[in-house]
Amino acid sequence: MPGSVFIKTFGCQMNEYDSQKMRDVLRDSLGLMETDRPETAEVLLLNTCSIREKAQEKVFSQLGQWRPWKEANPGLIIGVGGCVASQEGAAIRERAPFVDLVFGPQTLHRLPEMIERARKGMATVDVSFPEIEKFDCLPEPRSEGPSAYVSIMEGCSKYCTYCVVPYTRGTEISRPFDDVIAEVAQLAAQGVREINLLGQNVNAYRGLMHDGEVADLALLIRYVAAVDGIDRIRYTTSHPVEFSDSLIEAYAEVPELVDHLHLPVQSGSDRILMQMKRGHSAYEYKRKIRRLREVRPNISLSSDFIVGFPGETDQDFEYTMQLIDEVGFDHSFSFIYSRRPGTPAAEYPDDVPLAVKQARLQRLQRAINHNAQRISRSMVGTVQRVLVDRPSRKDPNEIAGRTENNRVVNFPGPRELIGQFVDVRITEALPNSLRGERLAAVEEAVNA
Numbered sequence: 001m002p003g004s005v006f007i008k009t010f011g012c013q014m015n016e017y018d019s020q021k022m023r024d025v026l027r028d029s030l031g032l033m034e035t036d037r038p039e040t041a042e043v044l045l046l047n048t049c050s051i052r053e054k055a056q057e058k059v060f061s062q063l064g065q066w067r068p069w070k071e072a073n074p075g076l077i078i079g080v081g082g083c084v085a086s087q088e089g090a091a092i093r094e095r096a097p098f099v100d101l102v103f104g105p106q107t108l109h110r111l112p113e114m115i116e117r118a119r120k121g122m123a124t125v126d127v128s129f130p131e132i133e134k135f136d137c138l139p140e141p142r143s144e145g146p147s148a149y150v151s152i153m154e155g156c157s158k159y160c161t162y163c164v165v166p167y168t169r170g171t172e173i174s175r176p177f178d179d180v181i182a183e184v185a186q187l188a189a190q191g192v193r194e195i196n197l198l199g200q201n202v203n204a205y206r207g208l209m210h211d212g213e214v215a216d217l218a219l220l221i222r223y224v225a226a227v228d229g230i231d232r233i234r235y236t237t238s239h240p241v242e243f244s245d246s247l248i249e250a251y252a253e254v255p256e257l258v259d260h261l262h263l264p265v266q267s268g269s270d271r272i273l274m275q276m277k278r279g280h281s282a283y284e285y286k287r288k289i290r291r292l293r294e295v296r297p298n299i300s301l302s303s304d305f306i307v308g309f310p311g312e313t314d315q316d317f318e319y320t321m322q323l324i325d326e327v328g329f330d331h332s333f334s335f336i337y338s339r340r341p342g343t344p345a346a347e348y349p350d351d352v353p354l355a356v357k358q359a360r361l362q363r364l365q366r367a368i369n370h371n372a373q374r375i376s377r378s379m380v381g382t383v384q385r386v387l388v389d390r391p392s393r394k395d396p397n398e399i400a401g402r403t404e405n406n407r408v409v410n411f412p413g414p415r416e417l418i419g420q421f422v423d424v425r426i427t428e429a430l431p432n433s434l435r436g437e438r439l440a441a442v443e444e445a446v447n448a
Contacts, residue, residue: 003042004035008062011049013236014105014198015082017149019047021138022081022108028139029112039069041076043115045101048082050164050340059084063096070098077101077118081108083168086127087342093123105169106130106154109138129155129170141183143190145389146419150187152180152207152220153199158239160266161277161345162306162337165200172200177207177215181223188229191419194387195224197235203242218246225256231421232387232404233257237264237304241279243288252295258404259296260330263289264304268323269316272309276345282323289327300375300405302331307364308357309337310348317360324367330375330405332368336361376407376429383439384409386424388417403434411436 005026009019022045026032035041044066048059059080070076079101080092086104093099100118103111104127114124141148155170156163184195197220199205205217215223217235224233233256240263251257263285267273270281292299305320336357339346384403392398392410399413401422410433411424417438424436 003032005032005043006038006041007045009047015047024139043077045079048084050083050087086168089127090125143192147194148187148192149196149198151198153205156200164340174205174207177209184227188227194232201239202235203238218250221250225254236262240285260300260405262302266306268320272316300330305334306337307361308352310350379426383425408433409436413438
């Protein structure tokens with residue numbers, strides 16, 4: 001009987017992608033099947049994230065819960081992967097010596113060998129950066145629905161002063177162009193209709209082509225759109241400095257590229273942006289958005305914000321609120337600043353009181369949520385093209401999918417429509433989703 005693996009994932013979409021690749025490689029190499037019951041698993045893995053505060057504490061808290069299982073069953077294998085593993089390395093085993101494996105984001109493909117060593121009583125710490133080797137050693141891609149992630153690059157070379165990514169995932173490495181297109185084609189052949197291109201700084205993609213030329217993200221998008229069966233393309237996460245003229249042209253000319261863009265800005269204050277080493281001003285950010293809206297007037301925009309960065313004054317924060325008002329963001333990932341060990345900003349005086357940070361964050365989130373609700377209400381009565389991806393979680397007689405601007409819509413319909421695009425008239429805007437009715441069903445009722 002095959003063994004089982006339980007993987008607990010913290011953090012971003014890149015980590016979700018990596019966790020899926022862990023499942024694939026362990027199933028194909030060792031026959032380990034995923035379980036959602038950690039107490040029954042032969043292998044327990046944590047895929048960690050170090051972006052937010054108390055990341056290490058979360059890891060050791062979870063390990064503390066697993067320790068009694070290891071003591072009762074010495075054959076149980078426990079591993080820590082991801083960005084905390086990359087950052088802490090052997091220090092994890094010094095603090096938790098019962099951990100058998102410590103591996104970074106670039107070495108997850110070596111998991112089978114690490115587990116075999118652990119079965120012989122040998123621990124492994126491998127947080128090296130073997131560049132693109134990971135992708136060459138992973139199993140063939142498998143789809144688990146009509147939408148799929150495809151990682152096109154790893155790492156970041158921007159070195160923003162608050163960010164640990166260059167230190168935990170390495171500098172920017174792009175996958176070869178032909179490898180990406182081959183993976184997309186394989187997924188399309190399995191019924192995938194929507195591709196989400198992934199990277200820590202995805203629009204810095206520079207992939208080597210078979211003829212020796214180098215493709216940027218815009219050219220890659222054009223080729224992905226040409227793959228038979230792919231009707232919708234997203235990408236995340238991008239950087240304003242790399243948001244190029246060629247990308248804006250792609251929005252004008254590639255209809256498969258969705259009416260939604262996540263473009264992190266972090267702050268609306270030029271002084272704070274300089275302190276963060278973002279490489280752009282608020283004006284330059286807004287100028288790129290204006291140019292984008294000239295070719296895509298209805299595009300939905302989301303962003304990241306850090307509130308209470310060291311030295312942020314009331315006026316700096318007002319500049320951020322002004323930017324939010326001018327751009328009209330639809331959604332945000334917004335957080336209070338927290339020091340990340342090893343980053344330059346960790347040495348800055350964190351002089352903004354916590355109560356002030358909290359008040360600013362609440363105000364920022366209220367403003368963006370208000371705008372999101374306004375946009376949702378404006379969609380009532382419109383017809384949206386929805387990719388149906390699952391049954392509704394609340395009503396077994398309904399199905400659910402996403403619009404181009406990334407809103408979940410629940411509506412009555414048969415499960416046979418999962419994996420298909422459906423035209424849906426929006427009938428109601430709820431706080432976190434939309435309700436609608438399938439146009440074909442309405443026409444059938446009228447003609448009955």
